Each structure stands twice: as C-alpha cells, then as structure tokens.
Amino acid sequence: MEIAPATDGVRSAHDGASLSRRARRLYGGARGSAVALQKLRPFICPFERLIEHIPRGSAVLDVGCGAGLFLGLLAADHGIVRGAGFDSSPRAIALANRMRPNVPREVSLEFVVADAIESWPAAECFDVVSLIDVMHHIPRTLQSRVLSYAMDRVRPGGLLLYKDMALRPRWRGRG
Numbered sequence: 204m205e206i207a208p209a210t211d212g213v214r215s216a217h218d219g220a221s222l223s224r225r226a227r228r229l230y231g232g233a234r235g236s237a238v239a240l241q242k243l244r245p246f247i248c249p250f251e252r253l254i255e256h257i258p259r260g261s262a263v264l265d266v267g268c269g270a271g272l273f274l275g276l277l278a279a280d281h282g283i284v285r286g287a288g289f290d291s292s293p294r295a296i297a298l299a300n301r302m303r304p305n306v307p308r309e310v311s312l313e314f315v316v317a318d319a320i321e322s323w324p325a326a327e328c329f330d331v332v333s334l335i336d337v338m339h340h341i342p343r344t345l346q347s348r349v350l351s352y353a354m355d356r357v358r359p360g361g362l363l364l365y366k367d368m369a370l371r372p373r374w375r376g377r378g
C-alpha cells in the first residue's frame with residue numbers, strides 16, 4: 204500500500220467555486236440545509252487538492268462519505284469507474300442516493316449506511332480508500348482501529364487518502 208501522494212492522478216482544473224457549481228448540479232432538485240451544505244463544502248474543504256491524487260480508472264471507497272459529494276465530484280468529472288461510500292447517518296446516505304442518478308451512467312456508485320467503528324460493508328479492496336474529515340468524529344481510543352480497517356481495504360499498490368480538519372482558521376472547522 205502506498206501512502207505517499209499518487210503521481211498519476213488528474214490535475215484538477217477546478218477550485219472551490221467551480222466544484223460548488225458542480226455540487227449544485229449534482230444535488231439539483233433536492234432542497235434543505237443538507238443540500239446547501241454540499242454547495243458550501245467545496246469552499247471549506249479543498250476537494251480540488253484531494254481530487255488530484257485520484258488516478259483515472261480508480262475504484263474508490265469513501266469512508267464517512269456524508270451525502271456522497273466527493274464520490275459525486277469524482278464520478279462527474281474525474282474518471283473513476285466505481286465509487287462506494289458509507290456513512291453512519293441514514294439521512295446523509297438518503298441524500299447521496301438522491302444524487303446518484305445525476306452522475307454519468309457508466310460510473311457505478313453505491314451508498315450504504317454503516318458505522319466505521321462496527322461493521323464495514325463488503326470485505327473487498329479498492330484502488331483508493333478515502334477518509335475525509337471523518338476521523339475527528341471517532342473516539343480517540345478507536346481511531347487506530349478505524350485506520351487499520353481502512354488500510355486493510357486498500358489493494359496492494361493502492362492509495363489511502365486521509366484528510367482531517369485543522370484547528371485554524373476556526374470557521375473552516377465548522378463545515
């Protein structure tokens with residue numbers, strides 16, 4: 204497993220504003236604060252920098268995927284072939300499943316409710332396993348367990364993509 208940045212990823216031509224516009228299209232039709240948050244997320248989380256690490260043609264497992272925004276962005280513009288996401292929030296997964304029909308049909312996306320501490324869905328390996336802004340939700344004593352589960356799901360030669368919040372600036376830590 205490789206933890207260093209991948210070299211054959213896609214250089215993103217995007218920034219927060221363009222990814223927010225993409226989020227608007229992905230979640231078009233749905234309303235409410237959770238949808239508004241998806242449009243705001245690209246200004247809080249630098250998805251454009253994370254996307255650069257994902258090789259085209261990847262199968263990606265996104266742990267704590269929320270409403271599926273990262274996989275939606277990858278599926279819409281960044282050439283993944285498959286995305287699987289899980290989250291402990293049934294409401295987030297319901298929104299992810301509403302977004303799913305808005306990605307290109309050739310990309311397989313699946314979202315399920317599951318807890319990263321307890322039972323992970325399907326024991327298979329992925330080219331990329333991502334944990335984005337999730338680990339701070341996991342109790343400290345269980346974080347190494349979750350990281351170990353994530354590493355077990357990375358195929359040999361694959362990539363573990365880990366990102367979490369910084370304490371500063373404080374406003375970024377709220378999204």
Ligand SMILES: C[S@@+](CC[C@H](N)C(=O)[O-])C[C@H]1O[C@@H](n2cnc3c(N)ncnc32)[C@H](O)[C@@H]1O
Binds near residue numbers: 291334335341
């Ligand atoms: C800040 S959000 C990030 C969502 C998504 N990764 C993103 O970047 O947009 C944190 C997510 O972690 C999820 N989460 C927290 N604890 C979890 C757990 N034990 N298992 C699975 N998901 C969890 C929450 O439900 C929430 O959707």
